[in-house]
Amino acid sequence: MYSIGIDIGGTNTDIGLVNENGTILERCNLKTGSFTDFECYVQAVASEIKTMIGRNNLSLSDMEGIGIGAPNGNYYSGCIENAMNLTMRGVLNARKEFAKYFDCPVVLSNDANAAAYGELIYGGAKGMKNIIMFTMGTGVGSGIIVDGRLLLGSTGSAGELGHAIAVPGGRTCSCGLHGCLEAYASIRGILQTYREIRAEHDALHANDPVKEGWIDPSISINEISCRNLGNAANQGDPLALKTFAMTARYMGIAMANAVAFSSPEAIFLMGGPAQVGDPLLIPLRQAFKENLLYSFDNTCSIQMSQLNANDVAILGAAALIKMK
């Protein structure tokens, strides 16, 4: 059997045809942002899917199901609920709309949940039963697997660890709360940490010499990306290293707290900032260890996602079909 994975993002919708082994046989995409009407959008996506299936000499009866990962995607209701980064507004009943075009099961969840489930079915968590996925990017998302099943809770929206309070009364988050993990460990949060560290540094040591690969102090701070910071940290830039060390502390504590909650056997990490490697991962593992209750010592590893960054969204969405 085959499945279709759809990743609905604010800019692009990525669609993939996936086989039983988790190989993406073909993929295509649509500009999500060019649609304001959800029915028209689903019609266009459905048409792409049908063409793709035909091109691969398959038919609709070969499809086990259609899995969709979307911001604010709710498994129970099958709706995308007021996603702020979509041009299509309100509550969008994805399951119902897609069912107009396909007989097979249509399953929806949010993107971080899909990533966690994808890791479980196709990635580094194969054979595990209790894991947590943290996704670092524009925001900080999470997906939690308990006893082999996605933790959905009473609302279907469980697993929002990016909006657990990391610093009581701390930075204002995009959600309006104060001190969320996301306000510190998202790309925006990391850049803010860098700005604070650099302002403090520049006040005292503005003329310190800068080595090759470090961030040139003449570059406007607003032009520095998280990728620039990551490269500089890997070249030994002390301010960039300090930035990732602080980020790592928040993430490490959040992960230790997550272990106190659900005692997973592994925590997975993905997303742009996580790609920086050692400057983040070494202090992260240290902070994790320092803040973990002794009874959990050596019970949970921190691992990078083993799915290819370009594939994870489609594979995660496709994996949702396997949910019991």
Next chain:
Amino acid sequence: MYSIGIDIGGTNTDIGLVNENGTILERCNLKTGSFTDFECYVQAVASEIKTMIGRNNLSLSDMEGIGIGAPNGNYYSGCIENAMNLTMRGVLNARKEFAKYFDCPVVLSNDANAAAYGELIYGGAKGMKNIIMFTMGTGVGSGIIVDGRLLLGSTGSAGELGHAIAVPGGRTCSCGLHGCLEAYASIRGILQTYREIRAEHDALHANDPVKEGWIDPSISINEISCRNLGNAANQGDPLALKTFAMTARYMGIAMANAVAFSSPEAIFLMGGPAQVGDPLLIPLRQAFKENLLYSFDNTCSIQMSQLNANDVAILGAAALIKMK
């Protein structure tokens, strides 16, 4: 059918014979502290149970099972693992020892898990599927129910929210970590908060008039109990009120973070400090609301346990028999 609930505490072991409706038909107790050998202890407990069953004109075949709540009780292994407050040391295989005397299933978990499960089967959470129980006392414990099942995780020790970090780098906890919720919201933590508030106050306003029911400043601070503080708070003592307001803030944030994790429909609260009522509960609900992600607004209530404080440990232990 009937069941036996056993609550193993550091000082006392409480044993109850429980009917299908959650009524304790008879109870008795033993001094846990007078035993150093676990086999002798289990023999004595088993003898009490058999006598109690006979006295009620029942036989062992009427027993659905034996449920045990114990510090560090692990459901998977059936062992009490290095509980610091027991005179019997090491890893105690409770399931194995009790099985020598009884044919029926013997189920073990920690006391907070048992309390959560008791609330689900016999208390205010009947019919619910996703809840969290917080127990405030010498420590802060928690038990988490997901989809009607106790969350145990890969180790069997999930649900240690008292040792999630509430204040990064904060107070040293009895477990050795820094900033655990327990270091702020246990009885010891609450008294420490009071001492800090009073020291700050006394430095400036030592001679302010004190009203009836407030804590007399001539009383040595070490003689003040959490119950004294609760009574004073309910009489309007401003320092006691401030103490519970601060405690409430930590608890409210911890509860909001717990909702971001598992999205329960209700959070239950029990234990001595929770009995203080409004001085704790009003600011707690306020802090919960202020720190809760908007998408969870009005999805989770905070409630006091509906089980009698004298019964909850036995009923919780007995309820473990119902675990699927």
